[in-house]
Amino acid sequence: MTAARTLGPQVGHQLGLDELGEPLRETTFVVVDLETTGGAAATDGITEIGAVKVRGGEVLGEFQTLVNPERVINPFVSVLTGITDAMVSGAPTIATALPAFLEFARGSVLVAHNAPFDVGFLKTACDAQLIAWPGFPVVDTAVLARRVLTRDEVRNCKLRTLADFFHAATTPDHRALHDARATVDVLHGLLARLGNLGVQSLPELRAFTAQVSEAQRRKRHLADGLPNGPGVYIFRDGTGRPLYVGTSRNLRSRVRQYFVASETRSRRVERVGLADRVDPIECAHALEAQVRELRLIAAYKPRYNRRSKFPEKAVWLKLTSEPFPRLSIVREVRPDMVYLGPLRTRRQAEAVRDAIHDAVPLRQCSDRLSLRKVVRAACALAGIGRCGAPCEGGTTPEEYAALVGLVASAWTGDVRPLLQPLEAKLSTLSGAQRYEHAAVVRDRIATVVRACARMQRLTSLRRIAELVAARPDGAGGWELSVIRQGRLVAAGVAARGVAPWPVVEALLATADVVDPEHMPLAEETERLLDWLEEPGTRLVESSDPWTMPAFGAGHLRSYLGDLRRSADPFADRRRLRVDSRPARASA
Structure with a gap:
């Protein structure tokens, strides 16, 4: 592990609200880049962290370390990054590397190219190590580039393209510190452009990135009074016709995002412009909200929903x-x-x-x-x-x-x-x-x-006449679901300190009656199966055994991966052996 090199004064405290208005030239940025074993933060690990601390165009320090992900690195990733299992075998684990990076970045504004990827991995690592996320302000150079540059200037907003455009001193090569150094040059080039547009402070920078239209802001009141729990929301126009059906674990927070966050997709901007009201449907937990969303989309066929509209x-x-x-x-x-x-x-x-x-x-x-x-x-x-x-x-x-x-x-x-x-x-x-x-x-x-x-x-699942299942709700209680023939017929929550069995009995007594001739939506049954198969779900009682064919197709899914490799002679990415070479030409 390479310790941070101190090249100048450091900022040693978390930014307060009164400090966020300071000029950009006085703001301390930590530009970070990660290399990982894959693209999913929940299942993949970090293999390298690289970061550069800058303020006013001056580099204050650098941080770089390889990280042992404690799992095998995919050969394709190794070819892409040059990081192998042997290189990280003696490196510190994330339990050691993460606190060192957080200390290096403390009190600064975090910058990354495609920030949701890097910040997502860092947040997931903090959760796994039981470390509270410091709540850094985050700037995404990819978003900034889309706002500042035109298609006539750059064909896309990839880091390599932007580094070439701004003549970065370092060429990105999928190594963390090199990519972070290149991102620093890209950041400085973008900030220079923003200065010409009158963006001089961090609040102005974040407002410029958001670019929320005034028409969107005027409709923020549509989110007032919405509940903070899970449920379904329905955008309706002036005639009451459904425009869009969505779901969220926090209805109020999700709906507010439509009116306070930037949006470049024309269909969503058009939908918000047509919306006259938002109707909430509170649900017991996220599974019930997802099922109700599928049913409402199938029933209403809203013009701005694309998926699950036509189960027929x-x-x-x-x-x-x-x-x-x-x-x-x-x-x-x-x-x-x-x-x-x-x-x-x-x-x-x-x-x-x-x-x-x-x-x-x-x-x-x-x-x-x-x-x-x-x-x-x-x-x-x-x-x-x-x-x-x-x-x-x-x-x-x-x-x-x-x-x-x-x-x-x-x-x-x-x-x-x-x-x-x-x-x-x-x-x-x-x-x-x-x-x-x-x-x-x-x-x-x-x-x-x-x-x-x-x-x-x-x-x-459709063969089971009645099944009751429970999942921990994360707060000491239980999320309860009653399923009949592949359809969710009742949902509830037994909060912490509440005996779950009386809640189960009440749900069974009030559950919907299922018509055996009416087949449930396939998407609904699949959503229930995904929920039942998640770790932590418990089967409380079932009227029939939940069984699968002993030699059914389900057990062959892993076989499909082996099958793809066997039919592709180049799947293992080995070099072809040279049987002979042409004779060297003589003078």
Whole structure:
């Protein structure tokens, strides 16, 4: 670990509100950059911290340290950053490096390029180490660049592009200290531009970054009186028509952001401009809010919601009820048929259908076939082995029924027999070095696995007549949910010090009645499954066992990653071996 080099006077106290108005030339900035093992702060770790402290254009000090993330670094990340497992094996862990950095940055304004990424990792590390986040004011040079520079000047606002534009002394190379030094030059270049626009202090800088229109500010009163708890909010226009449905853990805080935060997306600006009122729906906890949001979007179809608006457009793959069944894409489900789904789009359904046809020679024609007589001559698919030709008696009803049974059992249970022909074809193509064709087969295997896994997962919860589950609410209480046949029918909270069982009994007594003929929204059931599978969730009671097929598609999800690597000869990023070199040319 490299200690901070002190090159000048330091600021030793946290900024107060009265100090935030000081000129930018007197403000102390700490420009920070992190290298990590990946892009998710919740699951990935920090491998390097680099920071530069500046004030008035003068560098006051630098901080740099490698960090042992206590996990394996992805080879792709190592190639990108040059940081390997061997380099960080003897480095300090985040428990040592983080306090040292926070002390270095104390009393300053934090600056980063794409600040949510770096600050998000730092905040997550503080939470993991039980360290209170100091609450630094944060400046994002990427946001500043989008406000100050035009497309005629820079093609994008990546750090490398901005460093070249401002002629930074250091070239960014995905090492923390080098990138931080380059960001310092970018910051100084942007501040010089801002000075010409009359931005001279930190409050003016933050106001310039926000750029909230006066029309937005005038509607801040729409957030007044909204509750601070979880729930759903509905933007409505002057006629009461829903414009947008959203959800939040804190309704008032979330809605206020629409009127006090900058926004460059035209649809959101347009929505705020049309909004005449915001209706809140309080919910017991975040899960209930998410479910209500899905239901309201499906019911209202607001013009500014893009996702989950048309659940009725979901499609299914059906085995038809005929002497020689075939695969058909439909939008309605009947109880006496065999289906795979729901599938999100018709294109996805067609991909699954083509994958199954590639594995099993089911007929693809739409003719009505008879068991008693030959209907017509077989088509070209029979000649290339893609169909058993039941139309001309090439397959007996028993043999064809076995193929249909294999497909039906894969949808609801063991998917392996359906995948075996595809895996054999994949192996043959890979062995023949026909990698492009092998990739097509690989993708078809993945399509079948994912479709079957989703259906089996949804079906596992829909089979349960009634299930009660609980999660800690983080304050010593319990979030409670009652689920019937894949639908949330009651939700409540047993606060700290309140006995949970009376709350559960009250929820059961007042829960919604479910119509077994009415299938719940697939998105709702998936949201419930995600909640149930989160660490900490407890099953309180269940009317039926919660089971999955022993050899179902769900257990093959990790296999998909291995499959992708096996079909791609360059997935491990090894150099190709040189068998021979051209002879050296002679003079």
